Amino acid sequence: MKRVFLITLVVLVATVMSFGQTRLSVGAKNFTEQYIVSSMISQLLENAGFRVTENFGMSSFVARSALETGQIDLYADYTGTAWPTYLGHEKMIRDPLELYNAVKAEDLENGIVWLDMANFNNTYALAVRRDFAAEHGLATLEDLAELTHEDPDLLFGVVYEFLE
Known part of the structure; x- marks a missing residue:
């Protein structure tokens, strides 16, 4: 099961703020939930006084790469994606908090900071007739x-x- 964790993966936000720059680039993957969540993030940042550039519509790997290379400053991502896809683990951790803590700790070594979890769930399911x-x-x-x-x-x- 995937639990969604609104990240605001922000290593660069602190750096950007420390140099006095107030423009942030918010990324989003290419599906509806991402457009909505990332638009919410953009609006919250704008309300806090930041100028925001939106870079929406990326695949997971493109968004992650954009974050790693500084092309975007933050985006919402999922620990259920990060653990196997970006971090390469085969055995899934089923407990949402344990998974979050494991991803957060391992990604810190990659220079990526996971902020607090969002309070909603993005569990996949299959449907058949x-x-x-x-x-x-x-x-x-x-x-x-x-x-x-x-x-x-x-x-x-x-x-x-x-x-x-």
């Missing part, structure tokens, strides 16, 4: 996984992070 589930005896994700071995032509519509 009722008749499809009945025809194939699907009640769990494990049932669906077995079906993928039996029917290699089965098609899924998912984002990359979910597939991983």
